[in-house]
Every structure is written in C-alpha cells, then in structure tokens.
Amino acid sequence: MKFSYYPGCTLKTKAQELEKFALNSAAALGVELEEQKEWQCCGAVYPLAEDEIGTKLSSVRALAEAAQKNEKLITLCAACHHVIKRVNEDMKTKDDVKNKVNNYLQLAQDYQGEAEVIHYLEMLRDEIGFDKLAEKVTNPLTNRKIGAYYGCLLLRPAETMNFDDPENPSIIEEFIKALGATPVKYPYRTECCGGYLSLDNKELAQEMTDNIMKSALKNEVEELVTACPLCKYNLENKNGKIAISYFTELLAEALGVKE
Amino acid sequence: MQRIGVFVCWCGTNIAGTVDIDQVKQAAEKIPGVVNVQDYQYMCSEVGQNLIKNAIKEQKLDRVVIASCSPRMHEATFRKAAKSAGLNPYLVEIANIREQCSWVHKNKEEATEKAIALVRAAVAKATLNTELVPGEIGVEPRALEIGGGIAGIQTALDIAEAGYKVDIIEKTPSIGGKMAQIDKTFPTLDCSACILTPKMVDASTHPNINLYTYSEVEAVQGYVGNFEVTIRQKARSVNADKCTGCGICTDKCPSKKAESEFDEGLRKRGAIYIPFPQAVPNVPVIDREECLKFKTGKCGLCERVCPSGAIEFNQEDTLVTQKYGAIVVATGYDLINLDKFGEYPYTEHPDVITSLEFERLTSAAGPTAGKFLRPSNGNKPKKVVFVQCVGSRDKSSRGKTYCSKICCMYTAKHAMLIKEKYPEIEVYVFYIDVRTPGKNFDEFQRRAVEEYGVNYIKGMVGKVFPEGDKLQVHGVDALSSETLIIDADMVVLAAATKAKDDAQELGRKLSISTDANNFFTEAHPKLRPVETHSAGIYLAGACQGPKDIPETVAQSSAAAAKAIGLLNKGKLVNNPCVSQVDEQICSGCLACTKMCPYEAISSQVIEVKEQGKIVKKTVAHVNEALCQGCGGCTVTCRAGALDLKGFMNRQILAEVDAICL
Amino acid sequence: MGRMKIIPDAKKKELQQILEISGENVKDCMQCGKCTAGCPASSSMDILPHQVIRLLQLGQLDKVANSQTIWSCASCFTCTTRCPRNIDLAKLMEAVRLTIIRSKGSSRLKADDVPGKIDPKMPQQAIVSGFRKYNK
Numbered sequence A: 001m002k003f004s005y006y007p008g009c010t011l012k013t014k015a016q017e018l019e020k021f022a023l024n025s026a027a028a029l030g031v032e033l034e035e036q037k038e039w040q041c042c043g044a045v046y047p048l049a050e051d052e053i054g055t056k057l058s059s060v061r062a063l064a065e066a067a068q069k070n071e072k073l074i075t076l077c078a079a080c081h082h083v084i085k086r087v088n089e090d091m092k093t094k095d096d097v098k099n100k101v102n103n104y105l106q107l108a109q110d111y112q113g114e115a116e117v118i119h120y121l122e123m124l125r126d127e128i129g130f131d132k133l134a135e136k137v138t139n140p141l142t143n144r145k146i147g148a149y150y151g152c153l154l155l156r157p158a159e160t161m162n163f164d165d166p167e168n169p170s171i172i173e174e175f176i177k178a179l180g181a182t183p184v185k186y187p188y189r190t191e192c193c194g195g196y197l198s199l200d201n202k203e204l205a206q207e208m209t210d211n212i213m214k215s216a217l218k219n220e221v222e223e224l225v226t227a228c229p230l231c232k233y234n235l236e237n238k239n240g241k242i243a244i245s246y247f248t249e250l251l252a253e254a255l256g257v258k259e
Numbered sequence B: 001m002q003r004i005g006v007f008v009c010w011c012g013t014n015i016a017g018t019v020d021i022d023q024v025k026q027a028a029e030k031i032p033g034v035v036n037v038q039d040y041q042y043m044c045s046e047v048g049q050n051l052i053k054n055a056i057k058e059q060k061l062d063r064v065v066i067a068s069c070s071p072r073m074h075e076a077t078f079r080k081a082a083k084s085a086g087l088n089p090y091l092v093e094i095a096n097i098r099e100q101c102s103w104v105h106k107n108k109e110e111a112t113e114k115a116i117a118l119v120r121a122a123v124a125k126a127t128l129n130t131e132l133v134p135g136e137i138g139v140e141p142r143a144l145e146i147g148g149g150i151a152g153i154q155t156a157l158d159i160a161e162a163g164y165k166v167d168i169i170e171k172t173p174s175i176g177g178k179m180a181q182i183d184k185t186f187p188t189l190d191c192s193a194c195i196l197t198p199k200m201v202d203a204s205t206h207p208n209i210n211l212y213t214y215s216e217v218e219a220v221q222g223y224v225g226n227f228e229v230t231i232r233q234k235a236r237s238v239n240a241d242k243c244t245g246c247g248i249c250t251d252k253c254p255s256k257k258a259e260s261e262f263d264e265g266l267r268k269r270g271a272i273y274i275p276f277p278q279a280v281p282n283v284p285v286i287d288r289e290e291c292l293k294f295k296t297g298k299c300g301l302c303e304r305v306c307p308s309g310a311i312e313f314n315q316e317d318t319l320v321t322q323k324y325g326a327i328v329v330a331t332g333y334d335l336i337n338l339d340k341f342g343e344y345p346y347t348e349h350p351d352v353i354t355s356l357e358f359e360r361l362t363s364a365a366g367p368t369a370g371k372f373l374r375p376s377n378g379n380k381p382k383k384v385v386f387v388q389c390v391g392s393r394d395k396s397s398r399g400k401t402y403c404s405k406i407c408c409m410y411t412a413k414h415a416m417l418i419k420e421k422y423p424e425i426e427v428y429v430f431y432i433d434v435r436t437p438g439k440n441f442d443e444f445q446r447r448a449v450e451e452y453g454v455n456y457i458k459g460m461v462g463k464v465f466p467e468g469d470k471l472q473v474h475g476v477d478a479l480s481s482e483t484l485i486i487d488a489d490m491v492v493l494a495a496a497t498k499a500k501d502d503a504q505e506l507g508r509k510l511s512i513s514t515d516a517n518n519f520f521t522e523a524h525p526k527l528r529p530v531e532t533h534s535a536g537i538y539l540a541g542a543c544q545g546p547k548d549i550p551e552t553v554a555q556s557s558a559a560a561a562k563a564i565g566l567l568n569k570g571k572l573v574n575n576p577c578v579s580q581v582d583e584q585i586c587s588g589c590l591a592c593t594k595m596c597p598y599e600a601i602s603s604q605v606i607e608v609k610e611q612g613k614i615v616k617k618t619v620a621h622v623n624e625a626l627c628q629g630c631g632g633c634t635v636t637c638r639a640g641a642l643d644l645k646g647f648m649n650r651q652i653l654a655e656v657d658a659i660c661l
Numbered sequence C: 001m002g003r004m005k006i007i008p009d010a011k012k013k014e015l016q017q018i019l020e021i022s023g024e025n026v027k028d029c030m031q032c033g034k035c036t037a038g039c040p041a042s043s044s045m046d047i048l049p050h051q052v053i054r055l056l057q058l059g060q061l062d063k064v065a066n067s068q069t070i071w072s073c074a075s076c077f078t079c080t081t082r083c084p085r086n087i088d089l090a091k092l093m094e095a096v097r098l099t100i101i102r103s104k105g106s107s108r109l110k111a112d113d114v115p116g117k118i119d120p121k122m123p124q125q126a127i128v129s130g131f132r133k134y135n136k
C-alpha cells in the first residue's frame, strides 16, 4: 500500500511526535508513505471567503501531485486535512475557483479535483480496517480508559469532510478499541477547543477547553487523544490531570514501535 | 354545404373592449358555409343560450361556432344548449377570443385581426366535425380503501353507510393507524381509544365492510369504475376463523425479544402477538423472523396450547383479485428517523424520546400504565424539555422543508398532560414559531402557557449533553437573547413527519403521482383536494400531507362523497374523443402501446382478406374506457393509422390552413 | 435607547459585498436560534450569532462590524453543521471580518504584536491561523 504523504509545517516543528509515530507505525503496518517533495504550508485555516484564490494554491499543488502519481494523498494534521479536503471540494464543484487556480498554476494538466485526500485515521479504518489493525497489535493497551477528542476540523462541515457522523462520531473510539484500550465517550468530545482564539482571546479559549476537560474528567477519562497540534496545545494549557497525546503515539505503542 | 352559425360574445368589455365585434361579425358572414351570425353581451347567460338554441332550430343550423372564452370555461355549457336544441353536442366548436386574444393584447386592430383568424379556424374545423356519441361503461358497485387508519376507517364507514361494499386493505395486523397509539387528542383532550375503538369495531362488524388486514396491494389493473386489484394476504400463521382471541398463545410464547411496534419499542412483545388489546381483528400473528419454530424448527408451544387449534405454521401468502369501482388511498404517514440528529442524543440516551413514544408513556394502556417515568431509571422526572421542529422546516439534508403541522398542537397537549397529572414537574417547550390555526386551537395552546404554566421559549436547543443522571440542555431564548442551560430529566423531540417509504411504489401501481416529498398529489390544491389525476382514485388523510385528526376525518368524508358519487352513477359516459385505429393502415409495430401513458393501447390479432386469402394480422387496439384523448399516439404512429376522434388530423390541418392561408 | 432606523437600502452595497464574499443569503434565516444555542464561544459575544444574522437582515452592518462577536467566533462550524436553513454562518462571520481587515491598515493582528502573544509551546499552526484570520 503506497500513498502520497503531506506532512505540514507543524509536524516538522512543534508536533514532531505526531509524525514520527505515524511513520513508524505505517512501516510496521506495511504502508508506504512517500512524503511529497515540495509541499508548502496549507495556510492552517481554510479560506472561507468565496473570492480567495491565492490561499488555496498550495493545497492544489499537493493534490495535483498526488493525482499525477495516481496516489491517494494522506494527511496527519487535522488542520491540513481540513484545508486540503475543502480546497479539493472547491476544485470539484466551483468552476470559478477551478478556472482561476488553473490559470494561475499552469500545471502540465489542469487539476479538477481528481485526487482523493484521506486522513491517516481514515486510512486505518477504510484501507487497512480496524479488525486487521487489531490483529497487528502486539502490545494491547489493556485497561486504559481513553477518550477521543475530535475537535472541529475533521468533522465539520459534515458534507464536505465526510469523515464521520459530525454529532456522534465513532472512528477514534473504534481505533482505541482496536488497540486494546477502553474508549470512553464523553459529551464534549466534538466541542471546539477555541483553536486559534488562543492567540487573540486566551480567556475564551481557556473557557472552552475548560468545559471539555471537565466533561472528560466527569466521565472518568484517563487519557485523551487527538489528531490536531493546536487542540493538543489548547487542551494541555489548562489541565494537568489528564494526559493528552497524539493518536499516533498510542498506535506506535500498541504496535510495539514506540522506541 | 353546411349551415353554420357563428355566435360572437362580448363578455362585457372583456372581449368587446379589445376586439371590434362588428368587424368579426362581418368577416364571419363572408366565410363559406356560414349562414347566420349573431352577437350578444353574455352568450353564456340564459338569454345568450336561448339565442343559440333558437337559431339552431329556426335557421336549421348543423354546425355552431361560438367565439367566446376558453372551452375550459363554457364548452360544456354551449354543448348542452346545442343538445337541447337537437344538435349533436360535438358539432359545437369554440373560438377562444378571450384568454387567447382580448386578454393578452392591447392593440384593438391587431386583436380584432387575430379574433377573426381564430373564428375562421374554428369554422374550418367545425365544417369537418362529425357527430360523436359517447359510449357507456359500467361501474363496479364496490370501493377499495388502502390503509386502515382513521382516514381509511372513516371513508369506509361513510361509503358502507351509503349502501356500497367496501374492502379495507391494511398492511399491519390491525386497523387503527397512528391514532390508536395516541393517548389523548387535542383540542379537547378526549381519550383517543374511546373515540377510535368504537369506529374500529363498527368497521369490522358492518355488513358492507370487509377487512383484509396484514395485507398489501400486489397489483392494480383496469380503470375508473372497473379497477381490478390483486391483494396479497400475508400468512398470519393463525387461522382467523378458528381463533377466539383468548391470547393464551401470546402469553406462553417463549420468544419475547422483539420490540413492540405499537409501543414504539418501549415494550417487548412475543413472536406471536396481538399488536394491542383493542386490535381489530383480535387475532394474533406470528412474526416469522422472531419465531423459534421458524428459526430453529423447535418450539411450537403456541400450537400445543391453543385450545381451538388455530395455529397454522404452514400457511402461505394468498392472492385475491377483486373488482372495484373506486379506490381511496389512505396510507398515512410516519415520523423521520432521528439517527442524523446526534446533537439530541436520541439513539444514545433512553431519556431522549420522540413525541410518539411520549404518547405511549402517558397512555394508561402503555408500558408504564400511564405513569410518566424516565425510561432510564423508572423515576419521575422533575424537568422535561420539549423540542419542536426537529427536522421540520429544515432545508438541510437531514430534514424536511415543510412544516409538519401537527407538532405545535400535540406538544402543547403533551405539556398539559404532564402538568395535569404532575403540576410540580417543570415543563419547557422550545419552539421556532407557534402555529395553531384551527377551531379552538390557539386557545388550547395559550391555555398551556397561561393556565398550566408551561414555559414556552422561542428558540432552539443547540445540543443536549448527558451528564450524570441529567440531560444538560443548551438552548437560547431568542426573544431576550439569553443563552440557557436546563438540567432536564427528559427531552421529548417532535420529529418531522414524512411520507410512507413505500408511497412512490404504491403510487406507481395506481398510476397516481407523488410530490417532491413523496406525499400523494391531489388533482388541484384548492378545487379538487381529494381527487387524484387518475379518475376514480381518491385521497384521504395524512398520505396527502401532514394533517391532524379533524382535518383527516373531514377529508375522509369528502373522499367518501366523491367515491359514492361515482359508484352511484352505475354507468359512466366516456369521452368520445378517443383514439381510433385504422386497421388497414396499421403495420402492427405497436410503438403506440409503449408511448401511451394510460396503457390504453394493446395489440390484437385480426383476420383480414389479402389477395383473396384470409390472413392473420397484428394491429393496435384502443381501449376506449382507458383512452384519455391526449393524442400522443397519433403523432407516434409512423404509418398514420391512429387518429383522435374530434381532433382528426384533417381537422387540425384545416384549422392551421385557415389561419395561415 | 433610540429607535433603530431601518432603511432597507442604506447598506445595500456593503451587504451585497458580504453576500458575495460569503456566498450566503441572510434572508434564508428564520431566527430559530439554533446557531446561538450551540455556539461554544457565545459567552464572550456581545451580539449572539442569530442576532448577527438578524442585524444583517435589517441592514445594520455597522453594529455587527463593531461587535466583539466576530472576533470571538472560532470558525468551529458547529452552527454551519446544524442550521436547519443550510446557512453557513461561519462564512458570514468571516465575510464581516474581511470587510474590516481588508481595508488598509485595519489588520487586527500586526507582526509586532505576535511575540507578546505566543509562548514556546504554541504550535506554528496557531500563528499561521492567526495571521490568516486577522491580517491581510
């Protein structure tokens, strides 16, 4: 199984573990992730304005490269995934964006949304399968009560992201189960952590993460996992009681490849 | 040479204001064959009609052209007048100089010119008109009711009382529909069972009504007055004639894992079961998916305990074919599935329920014997939150764009039912708009607020967070713009109504149409609300759109009146303007059979003489009772063997020539 | 409190611009309040999300543009996902923000402010997002 792989800035700096464990695990699972050669920052937030084109170009470059290789594009960071997936949807459905972007990029072949971008978790669920994954677990995380923190970017808007039920998702819980641990559902697992508000309105972001952590604690969550570096930062900011890690770290641990 | 009379109507100033009547008259007089031309202010009035009648008699007219309004308006009037003067009504022709001329033009000169052209065309056609005589078809004096909810029951009773036989086909094991599940009914709060059960019994005992429960429509053939319906009676596995309804079998059945449909899954039922105590007929049915005998071959306990030997495991579905003059569709509605509304954790939390589940929870015959208790722990709730419009007025892919119409009223009812039994329970209702038009409806809803102290909050609930043994309801009061949090014990969701999933399929069998939301379409939203576009098929109840019981019953009686009117005719006159096949020209390609939307054309083998020998030949054959005279086949036929009586190709061409040449 | 003057066409041009940037039609909103009811950032908003739409419907763009609300919105798309009228309110919030920060010298976040706002653990993603959201 071979995929094009888009890492994104944060994975090369503050979130190196997210990537390291993902790559180790992929190797253990027999999945080849080939990092794209000249990827550029996705911009971290999807440009919501209908008239923005420039900020979508880097995503299209990544997508076009994958399309050209005829490979699916794998992402790890929830933010990158969100941006690239939505830009891809624009390239499929919005003629105006499609025309302008192609005019600008002058690729060998016009890009029209042919590539498929999937998140690493989707790769585990849909390409490998959670039951197959469970079979490969050498070090089951028995007796650990782990909560999934989904956040916003993987789930919403639901129709474009098409990742899971936006109000009652289950993919990370199934993932946790496959690793031998006990998933704990708590009501705030899809609530927003404040995201980039932590830059400009720290108080509000803290209030938002506070609600999430309270909900997790009340439901006796012992560890939290996430796929987003900014979520991890925001959640860690507030609390000391619950350990927060990237889902890939758990994966590497269960597969016995967490050096 | 014909003797044609032309009658030009002023229609007050409607026509005369834009068309120069005198010029039209002068032009008409010059057309060959026209022997008499008259005008009048209102030709449709009695005076106008007499003018025509007298002219027919005195001038011995053999064709009549009336230049007036659209034939849709008064063709029938003028044909009747002609008939009473002894002229075949199909020798009357209308030139529409109102809708097609005076109303759409301003310039008098041009309008007059056009009116003259239209009159010339009508005269040209009239010249070629022939006498047509409508045929007659018999009407089977029996009606079919599809669906045995309150709509089906009411219509059946009305038709039966008028003296006609009625059969009811009900899909489930008992008649009653959703009304049987309801506890009390707005706006009077009388007990639903008390008013419905007697009607159910009346339906089952009426000498003119015959029930096919646990049955479905398999196929429909025929046409108005003469439908032929095949009914599939599903195997009940219980012989209804032998069964006394004692219920021993249902008590003893060891397989009790199935969820009771009647109790909305709040109670279990056996594999052999009677849906509810007042079921009609009071005969159990075996759910073969649940029955151990069918699943494993072992068990058969019911057969052993049945004192009347009524259990028949080897029963099979049976097909019955019956003739009907009229059909009434009354298949009702459903509530949408709430799986996609994860913000209200209906699928996750037992204390989040639908409004229909609420009905069962307050019903004295329900799973809690009428005590209002939390399904999660059996305790009495302290705070209950109702959320209206869950999926209604919702343009997203999760919901329905329309207003479900009944929820505002039943939610007010639910709130009052709680308050009446337990005044200490706090009740909140989140609404977007309260819509309660109807007799005594708004007063009813206001009573909930003013007398019972129900807290109505204009706004929506964003999400319900289960926390400990509470449900934290996050909402907004849009009027004060305060965000709210309510620590509720129960949340009741007014789920949107929807058409039955199989509505389209049934519609196809019956050749009746459904709208964008899969509700059956009425022939005219205002003037023909209970008819469909297929003659002889009528609509009653919520299958045509969301409705409460008063409206359902009113519509049901209206549908019954229409059906009785049809059955009462005994014979139907059919439109003589139907297609006819020239068998000499027909090559038997049968392209017309495929295009006919009414399935009125079939093939037949005839014997013809060819070069002295008798040979067999396949030709198209038109069923005059089914043909609606649309004319589609006449343009499909390559050989030109088909022609529409009253609108023959040469008649149409004569009109065109009269206008163009 | 003085009376609000509703002159439907007063802000026609600006409202048209909002509509074009966001691609959303504020007339679709029936004021159910579901957006507000679920908004995780509402506690620090001076005008609630459903009021934002209502004010836009009434042509009161200035009130929205001068609010704290647009800067409290986290673009979490909770409202977007739940709106029964299919309105993407997050896009409208963005459009109003953009009308402000796109005009010269009105960026909310200046490069000089950044050092004071970050800490060593903060991921790049936050800084990039902040710049994209608050600066043009």
Ligand SMILES: Cc1cc2nc3c(=O)[nH]c(=O)nc-3n(C[C@H](O)[C@H](O)[C@H](O)COP(=O)(O)OP(=O)(O)OC[C@H]3O[C@@H](n4cnc5c(N)ncnc54)[C@H](O)[C@@H]3O)c2cc1C
Residues within 6 Å of the ligand: B146, B147, B148, B149, B150, B151, B152, B169, B170, B171, B172, B174, B175, B176, B177, B178, B179, B182, B184, B185, B186, B187, B215, B216, B217, B330, B331, B332, B333, B334, B355, B356, B359, B406, B410, B413, B500, B502, B506, B540, B541, B542, B543, B547, B548, B549, B550, B552
């Ligand atoms: C929670 C709730 C509370 C309500 N409370 C009130 C109230 O207090 N007062 C009031 O006026 N209204 C109330 N209503 C509305 C009421 O339920 C409807 O007005 C009424 O049931 C409509 O009757 P119907 O016969 O048209 O449809 P239904 O009751 O749905 O009956 C249709 C029947 O047709 C059968 N059927 C369906 N498809 C087929 C098929 N293909 N072949 C054969 N049979 C078929 C069904 O099994 C069913 O028996 C309430 C509704 C709800 C959801």
Ligand code: SF4
Residues within 6 Å of the ligand: C028, C029, C030, C031, C032, C033, C034, C035, C036, C049, C050, C053, C082, C083, C084, C085, C086, C087, C089
């Ligand atoms: S949820 Fe949608 S319809 Fe309801 S108030 Fe908000 S924007 Fe308007």
Ligand code: SF4
Residues within 6 Å of the ligand: C035, C038, C039, C040, C041, C042, C049, C072, C073, C074, C075, C076, C077, C078, C079, C080, C089, C090, C093
């Ligand atoms: S996108 Fe903004 S307005 Fe909408 S729910 Fe999230 S924070 Fe609130």
